[in-house]
Amino acid sequence: MYVVMMFLPELSFMYTFIVKIASSLLMLWIAFGFGSLQNYIRNMGAFYIINFAAAGGIIGIHYLLQNAGEIFNGIWYTASGGLSFELKIGFWFAFIMCFAVLLWFKLVYSSRRKLENRQMYMGEVTVVIAGYKVSCTGLLDTGNQLADPLTRTPVMVMEASLWKEKLPETWLERLSTGGPDKLVLELDDADFEWRDRLRLVPYRGVNRGSAFMLAIKPDVVEIRIGDQTSRTVKVLIGLDGGNLSGDRSYRAIIHPELVQEEGSVAMDAKPQNKTTTLSP
Numbered sequence: 001m002y003v004v005m006m007f008l009p010e011l012s013f014m015y016t017f018i019v020k021i022a023s024s025l026l027m028l029w030i031a032f033g034f035g036s037l038q039n040y041i042r043n044m045g046a047f048y049i050i051n052f053a054a055a056g057g058i059i060g061i062h063y064l065l066q067n068a069g070e071i072f073n074g075i076w077y078t079a080s081g082g083l084s085f086e087l088k089i090g091f092w093f094a095f096i097m098c099f100a101v102l103l104w105f106k107l108v109y110s111s112r113r114k115l116e117n118r119q120m121y122m123g124e125v126t127v128v129i130a131g132y133k134v135s136c137t138g139l140l141d142t143g144n145q146l147a148d149p150l151t152r153t154p155v156m157v158m159e160a161s162l163w164k165e166k167l168p169e170t171w172l173e174r175l176s177t178g179g180p181d182k183l184v185l186e187l188d189d190a191d192f193e194w195r196d197r198l199r200l201v202p203y204r205g206v207n208r209g210s211a212f213m214l215a216i217k218p219d220v221v222e223i224r225i226g227d228q229t230s231r232t233v234k235v236l237i238g239l240d241g242g243n244l245s246g247d248r249s250y251r252a253i254i255h256p257e258l259v260q261e262e263g264s265v266a267m268d269a270k271p272q273n274k275t276t277t278l279s280p
Contacts, residue, residue: 024048050105057101058094123225123259125252127158127237129194129218134162138252139245140225140259146203146238147255148215153236154255155201155215160239162251163216167239168192175241180214199236213238223258230259 002023005011013019024047032043125138136158146155160167160175174183181200192198197217204210215236223230235258244251 050102053105054098054101057104058097061097061101121225122250123223123254125156125158125254126222126224127218128220128222129166129197129216132166134158136162136251137249138223138254139250140254140256142256144253144255146201146213148199148201148236153234154257155203155213155236155238156221156255156258157213157238157240157244157253159244159251160241163239166194172241175214175239177241178211180239181212183214201236201238213240215239221258223254225259228259232258 002014005014014023024044028040028043028047032040034040121140123138123140124135126133126135138156138158144157146157147153148155160172164172171183174180184198184200194216199215199217201213201215202210203213215238218233218235218237220231220233221235221237223232235255244253
C-alpha cells in the first residue's frame with residue numbers, strides 16, 4: 001500500500017524521511033509485534049540490513065548487465081550546469097532480482113552460521129608419543145562411541161598422513177585401501193619403532209560392515225577447545241588413511257569422553273555437521 005502512494009502526487013509528503021521511518025516501524029510491529037525494546041531494535045536492524053543488501057544487489061547486477069553506452073545515457077546536466085545522475089531500472093527486473101538477491105543473501109548467511117556453529121566444536125589437538133609431537137585441528141563428534149572393546153579405552157581418529165614421518169612408506173597407501181590387520185602381521189621389529197604401541201580396534205561405520213582400525217597408544221593427548229584444556233593418557237589414536245574433512249578444516253575426530261572429565265569442556269548440544277558415526 002505504501003508503494004502505491006508514489007503514483008499519487010498529492011501524497012508526495014508520504015516519502016519524507018520521518019514518514020519512511022514511521023512506516024517501517026509500523027510494518028515491523030504488524031509482522032513481529034513489540035515484545036521488548038531490545039527485540040524490537042534487533043528486528044529493525046535486521047530489516048534494514050536485509051533491505052539494503054537486496055537494493056545494493058539489484059543495483060550491482062543492473063550495472064553488470066549494462067554496457068558503456070547505457071550507463072552514460074543516464075548522466076545529464078542541469079540548467080544551472082550541475083551534473084546529475086538518473087538511474088533507470090525496469091520493474092520486472094527489480095521484482096525478479098529482489099527475490100534472487102534475497103535467496104543469495106540467505107544462502108551465504110546460512111553457510112556462515114553453519115561454519116560458526118561448527119567452530120564451536122573445533123579445538124587444537126596435540127599428541128605426544130615417545131617425545132614426538134603432532135598437532136592439528138580436531139572436531140568434537142558427540143556421536144563417536146568408538147572404543148577398544150577389551151579395555152574400553154576411547155579412540156580418537158586422526159589422519160594417518162600426520163604421522164608420515166614415523167610410519168613406514170607403504171602404510172599411507174595401504175591404510176586408505178583397507179586391511180590394517182595385514183599390516184601388523186607383515187610388520188618386522190625393524191620396520192616400525194612403535195610396534196609395541198599398535199592396536200587393532202574393531203568398529204562398524206554407517207552403511208558399512210565390520211572392519212578394523214589401526215591405532216597407536218600415545219603417551220599423552222592434550223585437547224584445547226575455547227579456553228578449556230583437557231589432558232588424558234587413557235586414549236588410542238586411530239589412523240585413517242583418507243581425509244576426514246573435504247575442506248581440510250579439521251584432521252582429527254575427538255571422542256566426547258576425552259573432554260567430559262573434570263576441568264574439561266562441557267558440550268550441551270550436538271554439532272550441526274556430524275562426521276561418520278563410529279561404534280565398537
